[in-house]
Amino acid sequence: MIPWDPEVLSRIRRLALVARHAVQGVLHGEHSSRALGPSVEFVDYKAYTPGDPVRDVDWRVWARTDRLVVRRYQAESHLPVVLVLDASGDMATGTAGGGRPPLDTSKAGYALCLTATLAWYLHLRGEPTGLAVLGGDDVPWRALQPRTGRRHLGSILGVLASVRPAGRAELGRGLTRVAAGLERRSMVVLASDLMEEVAGWAPALDALGRRRTDVRVLHLYDPRELDLAFPRAARFFSPEGGAPVALDPAGVREDFRGVVRAWMHEVKEAVTAWQGRYLPVPTDRPLTDPLFRLLSGGSRRRRVAPHAA
Amino acid sequence: MTGWGFGFVAAGALALAVLALGPLLAHLARQSPVERRAFGAMMLIERLARRIRRRRRIQDPALLAVRLLTVLLVVAAVARPELRVPDTAPRIGGAGRVVVVLDNSLSMSLEETGALPALLGAADAGEGTLLARARREAVDLVGALPPGARVGAVAVAGGEEGPERLLPTLVDDHGRVARALEAVQPTWAGTDLAGALREARALLGGEPGEVVVFTDEAGPGTVTATVPEIERILAAGGRVLPRVVRAASSRNVTVASVAHGGGIEGGSLRVGLAGYGEGSEEAAVTVTLPDGSRMTAFTQVSGCPEPISEGTALPACERADVLFTVPPEVPGGVATASLEDDRLTSDDTRWFHLPRVGPSRVLVVDGDPGPTPIQSEVYFLERALAPWGNQGMGVTPEVTAPDGVTSLDPERYRVVFLANVSDPRPLADALSAFVRAGGGLVITGGDNVTPERYNAALSTLLPAPLRRARNLVSFEVEGGLPLAFPDTGLDLFAPFARGGRAGFAAVRTRRALTFDPVPEEVEARTLLAFEGGLPFLLERTVGRGRVLVLAGTVDLAWGDLPLQAVFLPFVQRLVAFLGGESAGGTARFDGTVGEPVSIPLPGPSHRPRVTDPDGHAVSTRGIPGWIRFTPRRPGSYTVSIEGGPPIAWVAVNPPAPESDVRRQTGLAEVEAAIDPTRLTRRVALGPAAFAGALLLLLAQAAAGWRRLGG
Helix, strand or coil: CCCCCHHHHHHHHHCCCCCCCECCCCCCCCCEEEEEEEEEEEEEEEECCCCCCHHHECHHHHHHHCCCEEEEEEEECCCCEEEEEECCHHHHCCCCCCCCCCCCCCHHHHHHHHHHHHHHHHHHHCCCEEEEEECCECCCCCEEEEECCHHHHHHHHHHHHHCECCCCCCHHHHHHHHHHHCCCCCEEEEEECCCCCHHHHHHHHHHHHHCCCEEEEEEEECHHHHCCCCCCCEEEECCCCCCCEEECHHHHHHHHHHHHHHHHHHHHHHHHCCCCEEEEEECCCCCHHHHHHHHHHHHHHCCCCHHHC | CCCCEEEECCHHHHHHHHHHHHHHHHHHHCCCCCCEEECCCHHHHHHHHHHHHHHHHHHHHHHHHHHHHHHHHHHHHHHCEEEEEECCCCCCCCCCEEEEEECCCHHHHCECCCCCCCCCCCCCCCCCEHHHHHHHHHHHHHHCCCCCCEEEEEEEEEECCEEEECCCCCECCHHHHHHHHHCCCCCCCCCCHHHHHHHHHHHHCCCCCEEEEEECCCCCCCCHHHHHHHHHHHHCCCEEEEEECCCCCCCEEEEEEEEEECCCCCCEEEEEEEEECCCEEEEEEEEECCCCCEEEEEEEEECCCCCCCCCCCCCCCCEEEEEEECCCCECCEEEEEEECCCCCHHHCEEEEEECCECCEEEEEEECCCCCCHHHCCCHHHHHHHCCCCCCCCCEEEEEECHHHCCCCCCCCCCEEEEECCCCCHHHHHHHHHHHHCCCEEEEECCCCCCHHHHHHHCCCCCCCCEEEEEECCCCCCCCCEEECCCCCCCCCCHHHHHCCHHHHHHCEECEEEEECCCCCCCCEEEEEEECCCCEEEEEEEECCEEEEEECCCCCCCCECHHHCCCHHHHHHHHHHHHHHCCCCHHHEEEEECCCCEEEECCCCCCCEEEECCCCCECCCEEECCEEEECCCCCEEEEEEECCCCEEEEEEEECCHHHHCCCCCCCHHHHHHHHCCCCCEEEEECHHHHHHHHHHHHHHHHHHHHHHCCC
């Protein structure tokens, strides 16, 4: 069993996951579908064009301005959520690495807890929840389609409990594969350290955006790692392979901070360029912090995506 | 002045430079850390590596260079490097004793600006010359000396024997020294810097002091001769501070030599010109003969490029020879060859001896003229002297009676024949002076010869006292006493070695003069004798001349000598032997300004007098048999005896090295060669190298501390 933090679970229960996108599912609930349709929640006006339902014409506006406009509404629906977990070898780093990571130290452990927490929450909310694991070893199932139910939740938890970080995630290819499996508008939550060149996964993110998928990127990083807070020079190597690099952290710390800042900015720009939501998640913070920010941020982003027009 | 230098006191320590291989190898090896650390952001590390790789391309070589420099500086510090820089001259007068040496030699009369030649001796003589500038600078230097400094002054030329002290001792009165310096006049003397430094050293009295030398350093070997004196001055703690005074362009042409040789008419004069310095120029050469006649010719004279090798007495400069043809008859004496040179006029004239050119003049004093020429005592002698008459060839005899002789100038006559003169007493003094001055006297016998008068009047000239003539054979007997064969080993008879020697044996003499034994103190000898040993021809050397006494006659009264074939060559040989080749030659001397001239005297009883070219008496120093004087200016000097004709001529010229106005080895170089460290200040660089290495180490440590975040 996954050692759940009772405090986290209690705080999660107090939050409501507010979906930002309207989905075309049959399940109406608390989620606001990004798709426009017969709903009670007014969104805005648009100029009347032939084919628009006549009942949506606002006659009072016509009477005042002599212009035909139609009213648009937001429909509520169930939103399938796919949790994408980066299980590459780099995720195993932190204060410890190798084997199945401790859930409270490495980036992978933090990501597992965070993903499981989201799955539990979504299960409580009755949302269809799927899971995709990118990279890693000992993965029973690479992908679980969004479903509901306790059994399904058990499957998710089982996958998470058994995954071992290894290999390369290949985020671009993985996200493309996830996008191909989505049948309707949904939400994709990616938990990753994004240690791949932006040019490799940004196109896949672009593809998800074009499918009107609500993409949320949980960018996990170890502050100690990005600060090169190591006392001695060492030969640094990537668990994913490649030649080691001899480095004296003290001598390059300032330069490395500059590189990190530039990279973080680059990542954020790439995510937000396609209406995705970028959430930096330092692994030295409690799990509740990124969850609160993830779940509360949705209400501030209730607007029409550029693709809806 | 010495140049800059660099060296190591402990050069062996440089072997430690191999330590520089340490950082070099470390840099090349660059040991990797042992610890391995898995890192999840290697992508960023790679980005970082690309970022810092460019910087490392610069920083790493710089770090290596700094480390190498550190090691090398440490090694250099151990090797104790030192920089040798020319020392700055201390303020003159700091030692409290200063001697100013002013070069007033001939070369200092070189005009600086090419102005018109200055007339030496004039009130403003030397203005615009090197000496004028040196004088001004010397006076200025004395004026700038600190009060209380004791100052002396020495002129390089001017004394009897060269350098002279302008003041006897060091004085405090700087104005007095300045006035003494201002009074220094140019001279024709050579540059005796060694003597001047010796005087300066004597003035310092063995105490430390500064000798400031104002000179042009001209003349080969002039400066190198000062080495011993400079060594002594340095040993006494003193210093020699040269103040070189040189013209912007050193160019000079001088008459280097004059030689009289054979040729048409009176022979040729080869005047050699020497040019010193760069460039060439046309020179007008004028030869002035003793009789005042002048000849001028032009030639192109090139110069000698600088520098020349030190110590060359007369460097092989470009020379130009000018040939002059001497007139058929020129009186002997001192002539001049001069040229026009507007830079250094003092050496433009060269005085030289020109021997008498033309027929030899022989004075024949006829003691028995007779009623007709053929009955004259000297009839045969006159023909033997001039077989072809007075045609300007060979010997020109002048026949005179004894009372016609007034004076006997050795330059006019080479030989005097006293033929059967009855009373020589009126001629005694003139003859004595004539012979002592180099003339030749031949006394022949005859019935008029009175031995008592001769012995009384010419005792200082006769090889032996005369006795009465006596018959060698009976007059009734034909012929007479024959002569013995002459000794051809004697100079007089040397020409007869090839033939004619037997001719003397054919001479028959019936009567002849006889002689007392030759006194031991008299330098006399028998040149020819009769068979049996009776002297026929005696010789005595008197002064620079000779006296010959012929026991027979030159007419037919006592023998048949005039009729013999050997008579004519014998008479001609007598003239040549007595003065034809050397008349006056022994009385001609050459001298150099500033150098003593010693002349042998014809006899101890004479009191010679030396006059300079202007006719003024020159101070002399007498030593037995010699007279010695030091000419102070060039020209023709005359040595004469009171009341007599000149006995010697001295052609005095300026010292030849003074004409070479090109740059020679300087005093500063000599002083530096003697003691290279004296004019050099040593700056130890070891501490600086060590400090530099320490600073570099600290800088590296600080950089490392900063990198560690300290």
